[in-house]
Structure formats: structure tokens, C-alpha cells
Amino acid sequence: MNITFKPVTEENRADVLQLKVGKGQEHFIESVQQCLDEADKRKSWRPVGIYHGEELVGFAMYGFFWEYFPVGRVWMDRLLIDEKYQGKGYGKAALHLLLERLRKEYGRKKIYLSVIEGNDVAAGMYKNAGFRFTGRRDLHGEHIMVCE
Incomplete structure (x- = not known):
């Protein structure tokens, strides 16, 4: 599978904004618009389109945050595969x-993310990739997971 990531720019922003999750998944992740608004306000976020070849299939957002003492944290905060492409292995x-990109880009072994309670499909995928629940919640009450 030829997956690549491209930064969200003015050239692809409109296409990225058209991405949608499947029915019933809307409450598990913020809309792409909300994510991009957040990234516009806080430059630590890195929003990217997920491409299979030249086809846009999803969206992700990640960043590094120094306010987590003593060494900061890398967060893979959003991962969304468009409803048309779900169930085809793109998410995995x-x-x-x-994960490879974040470890190379930030030189950190630990990667954090959070999952809304009830999003068992995503939590299962993250567990299979090596994430585990920390027993803590983020500011929004989501369960924090870490991959070391």
C-alpha cells in the first residue's frame, strides 16, 4: 500500500475538508474543520492529508508539546479515514x-493519543499497534494511551 502524508495547505485544504467519517462515528472525532481551526490557532499541530498514491483517503494531526514536564510529549491526536475508504486497511x-514518522521527526520513543470512551474499533487498532491505556484522561475526559 503506497501511503504518504502531505501537509494541509491552501492547495489541498478544500479537499481535506470534504473528508467524513462513517455514520455513527461522528462523535468519536472532531470534524476536520475543527481540527484545522485548532491547528491554525496553535502552530504546534501538524495537520496532514493521508494519500494512497494521489488519492486523498484520510487526515491526521500530530504535534509536540513542551508543557508536559519534564521532557514534553508527542501527540498523535487525530486519525481519520474517509468513509469511502474504511475497512480497506488504510487506517492500520x-x-x-x-508512528515511524513521529519517532524520526521528534526523536522520541513515547507517542501519546487519546480515545473517546466507546470507540472500541480505534482502541483495538491502537492496542494492536503497541499502545496501552495509561489509566489517565485528558482535559476532555478521553482515555490516554501511550506507545513506547
Whole structure:
């Protein structure tokens, strides 16, 4: 599977904004618009389109945050595969490539993310990739997971 990541720019922003999750998944992740608004306000976020070849299949957002003492944290905060492409292995492939990218880009072994309670499909995928629950919750009450 030829998965690549491209930064969200003015050239692809409109296409990225068209991405949608499947029915019933809307409450598990913020909309792409909300994510991009957040990234516009806080430059630590890195929003990227997920591409299979030249086809846009999803969206992810990650970043590094120094306020987590003593050494900061890398967060893989969003991972969304468009409803048309779900169930075809894109999420799993993108997750593995994102983990590689984040470790190289930030030189950190620990990667954090959070999962809304009830999002068992995503939590299972993250567990299979090596994440575990920390027993803590983020500011929004989501369960924090870490991959070391």
C-alpha cells in the first residue's frame, strides 16, 4: 500500500475538508474543520492529508508539546479515514507509518493519543499497534494511551 502524508495547505485544504467519517462515528472525532481551526490557532499541530498514491483517503494531526514536564510529549491526536475508504486497511497502514514518522521527526520513543470512551474499533487498532491505556484522561475526559 503506497501511503504518504502531505501537509494541509491552501492547495489541498478544500479537499481535506470534504473528508467524513462513517455514520455513527461522528462523535468519536472532531470534524476536520475543527481540527484545522485548532491547528491554525496553535502552530504546534501538524495537520496532514493521508494519500494512497494521489488519492486523498484520510487526515491526521500530530504535534509536540513542551508543557508536559519534564521532557514534553508527542501527540498523535487525530486519525481519520474517509468513509469511502474504511475497512480497506488504510487506517492500520497510516497508523504504522505515522508512528515511524513521529519517532524520526521528534526523536522520541513515547507517542501519546487519546480515545473517546466507546470507540472500541480505534482502541483495538491502537492496542494492536503497541499502545496501552495509561489509566489517565485528558482535559476532555478521553482515555490516554501511550506507545513506547
